[in-house]
Amino acid sequence: MAVRTGAQFLKGLQDDREVWLEGERVEDVTTHPKLARMARTLASVYDLQHDPKYHQDMVFKSPSSGEPVALSYMIPETQDDLLRRRRALEIVAHDSYGMLGRTPDYVNIQLTAMRQMASLYGRKEPKYGENLIAYHAYVRENDLCMTHAFGHPQVNRGVLISELSDPYIALGVVDTTTEGVIVRGAKQLATLAPFADELFCPLYRPLRTDSDEDKKYCLGFSIPANSRGLKFICRQSHDMGDSLYDYPLSGRYDEMDALAVFDDVLIPWERVFNFQDLELANEALEAVPMWRQYMQQVAVKNIAKLEFILGIIRGIAQGVGIDGFSHVQEKIAEIVDILETVRAYMRAAEADAGPYQAQDIRGEGIWPAAEPWIAMRNWYPDAYVRIIWIVEQLAAGGLMLTPSQEDVQGPMAETIGKFYQGASLDASKRIALFRLAWDLVGTQFGSRQALYERFFNGDVVRLRQRRYANYDFTAAENAVNTFLERDRLEKPQGA
Template identity: 40%
Template structure:
């Protein structure tokens, strides 16, 4: 089957709904539910987008010759990387960078595991073959995935294996000839409305040998029997796209994943019980590099959106002459340019890895993924500080036709815009910065790749900084040599 269109995605979702619970009810139809249809329609929009830009967003499947989504492609050349960036930028622009789990994010992960199948085959040749077969299955059906990596936040003072309840974290309960059974939970899975779920080890946190029953990587349909998703309360206040411009469209949901004796067939398994192999899986296969590439594209789009939004706010209420406003706009511009520069560097220094897959350069990607969690909350704060009371003063769409219609026209004007232009702009700024949707985005970006505190630890461990130290050593030795040579000269006594 070639790459999907939006209608194909919605049809498949309607016929194969995952077991998702929200505010005490099981959601029967995501395509019509007021708090889920926005996300379902946005996903459909992304599938339609690819057929509107086939040159950039689609690519020929090597074996079938059919067009598949480019983000499932295993890149072999620098041009492939450049086209991937263009494709992922288009997807990110679609949601103003607000859909952190647009399908391309995990498509990149699966393409990487298929490209780096030899790493998985080292543990078990079946797992290497499974990665290739799964990739074919997912790319040819153009499925979208959710994923879950982290164990529930019960007691962080001890490992998952040492929790009071051994089945708190999702754990292998029983091994069978045809697969195994999983019981327990994982936290979280953003975008549970999906075709399949990747249940993998953390990209960041390493496990100990006693965690072996919790160490695995597999991908199964999201509607597999026994798999349940418990959502948080939706941040879509109402499905009205005018009042709640971002939340009504791009609320992805976050869910705790419950494995109620879920059967996982061997054909779906990529990693199993080998803690050491699991700990290195994302780095060794290249998956973390290709996922970071996708995330950086999103952050280029997201920082540009925040820059554009702030600039329009400034313009609309005539605050462009104030010095601190310049500083804030320059911070936004620098954030965007920094993300663009990291992307360019990652593309420019791409190289073939040991599996013959073209990888964007890791150092700029790692720098970008460590910087953005600290940058994004600042961008949100700038929107808050520039928008000020205007962010909490805007009427709803209903008010525009209500009894105070004329007063609204008069009192909601801006410096260079009328009320009908200013109100939606400020509603958008409100949704990006202080609504439940906006504040959840700030938390999301902060924890996007894991706890930034522990990410810094991994960064220090993985980047030796030898060259920088050698340069300083060189300067120090010059200092010492010069001091010694000074000391060896005969002393001149002052006043002699």
Template identity: 30%
Template sequence: MIRTGQQYKESLSPDRQIWIDGERVKDVTAHPQFAPIVGIRARIHDLAHEAATQDVMSYADPATGERHSVACKPPLTQRDWHDKRAAVDTVLDEARGVVTRVGDETVGEMWSLLDGQRVLDELDPRFSANIRRHVARSVTDDLFHVSADTDPKGDRSKRPQDQDPDLLLRVVRETDSGIVVRGAKYETAAAYANQAFVKPAVADWGGTELSEYAAGFIVDMNTRGLKFLCRTGFAGRGKAEDYPLSHRVDEIDTLVVFDDVEIPWEDVLFHRHTEAAALLRTTLHRYSALPFTHRTLRLADLMIGAALWNVRQTGLERRPAVREKLAQLACYRESVNAHLTAAIAMGTTSPGGLFMPDQSLLHTGRVLACSQLPQMTHLARELCGGQICVTPDSASFADPEAGRWLEKFYSIDENWVADDRRKLLAFARDLLNSDYAGHRLTFQLFAQGPPFAQLAAVYHAFDWSGPLDLVRDAAGLSDRVRGPERD
């Protein structure tokens, strides 16, 4: 059944070994750097209970009548994807910013493995049964599910065995109960999630078919032996009035250490088979690329809104040069939206029976969204102007003496008074120009995968036969002409 926000908070064991800023965290739900994002994740559960949003965030199972999360529902139709996009928009509206790792974007990675059941059956029939059970459990148990695949890596010119072998997570032994793993993985939101899908990264798995590094499994984040080493959060730096996004929607990234953690056999999805690992790496974002790219669409909307309000309050909206820049932002936004919409419209049935967005349109849309994001961010900075980096903080505006002068120089007319201008400039600064803004821009290389992996997905998804046949016919080439096939 759908959990409440309080039930989600109670599911986070106080015994977790979590560190941030050099201190052990006693209560992740109350710690000042975690509390805002934990609160947003709790709100996602509560939104499924509230009358105004229940039907957007949840659905009634036709067989049992029980309500389940729209986010975790395996997609069977186009309608399911439209429902998922509506649920994401509801969450982002509630957050008043962009939150990425809240579950809906990572549960799709398990659906990709569901499509690979044939390969899993060839390795061990238990593995395909395990993935089916975990996909079903993600629906019925309303768990906050995240994903872990990036290792510390070490020296990438060497095999894992030729350096500290634990730099890539590996299986160190098997027991009657399961496998024992050692190493570490980076994962956003791990410290306050319920479970994670752990899998190999894009890396050398040791050069052997039966590699100890080629393992995928589900891990309960309350499991003994896990240690959570978190980066410093942005909440608490400065005041919320000056950095509204940093204090509201910062998601904490974590190095999760597996200190000889035992994974029960029923939670192992594949083990010691590089074929399964390679299959997963090529299909990993088959579904999850859509909600990830959807977040970039929302980020584009925030940039357009911040830029447009800024040029309006200074009376520059009618200038042709300003309109050209706004039009460029609009083209970017609509191009991302067009790819998402078309990917759903042109979707097909996957090998596992799910409704799969058109892969070529989806992955090219993701490349477009990510590759142009730095340029669009700077364009929005230009439109907002230099005031986002020179405006004094809220305390100065509130000071009786300094505030009198700031009121004079920041008020334009009865529609744009100093306080509203300060709020707009503070929001734009945090969105485009703060430490948090820089972090979010770089975060795309982690959350969405590196550019080479994104382009590799495009290469494997694009239908090259159409252009080849077109040129064969236009150039009058004979049917004898052949080239090396793609791998």
């Protein structure tokens, strides 16, 4: 099929998937009033691949069919390949103003990175490596959209998953048949789930290598979103169906989050990447750094988002005549610095890219450098909180002076025209700009954006703990030791 159009993508979603939203089973995610606009947004992302302006920059020649397929499935071999992939990511991220964390390229790159380490998965049992390679080719050739879920339900983090009140809260193996593995339980947190063709569940949590109990939870796989017994329970929609003037972001970019519940779901053997190999599960945690590849999408998305935010806040500052105040300029410059720091991290990771090897396993292709990504991943969540604070500080009460479209066009239009105008904006444009800022930082959509930046990549608290545990402090220790040694040998003055 090569690259799909938006219409083909939408048609693919019209199946018997089980999506639950606000107490009801959704019949058709492409027409549901609280999901349809996001479905159309994603369709427009697929359509970009067919736009003559972008087509060549978004595809590469499939190694199996020779057809043009999405670049996010390419195994990059050179730095030029990384830059080529970056260009494709930029087209998508700028089209959605960085408001979507989960354009399909994100998980595509994640799966591709795992595929680059297929020999690790096939080391003991070649079929699991082969499954991974075949699956990667399958989604690439069919241009499928994936959601992914890594975590166990947040029921009781104080005990092991095998110690929870029910053995099937965390996803566990119930039985095996000649066709595959039957599983029960749940996985969190599947962003994009209602709009995905596939649910990807790589095994990415630590397990006890000496525990027969943990074997039950040791399974890496991927399955179609409409698999029998698979249910997605969505959070409340942030798209309330309101006008896009009132909620310009919520109404377009609510990518949705869900819990994936497995009610005795059959995972066909050919979709299994790890079955009860506890050593492989734990080794993969360190040895398969998928993030070294997908962080390129994150950086590109962040750059697009920060440019957009910068445009909003500068527009507001100019619009209400505060842009001449030096502290306002200083705060806007702080956002510029965050934007340029992300760009610098990205360029450093690309420039220092090289081969990757974990013990005896060599990853295929080229891998962006780890250090810039780790630093960016641990720093950016705090930087984003600061950005929100700056937007609130500068937009201030204006965020509340945001009457609806009905007011702006209603009987009070003339009065609104007088009191809601800005220094350089008419009332309608000024209100639109402030409503945009409010949707960015204040609405349910805006709050979720902030939470996303803090958690989508894991919990920064624990990421930093890992950073401390793994960092090589030799240079730091040497620096202070040589400094202290120097002073010790120096005679005190006047002695």
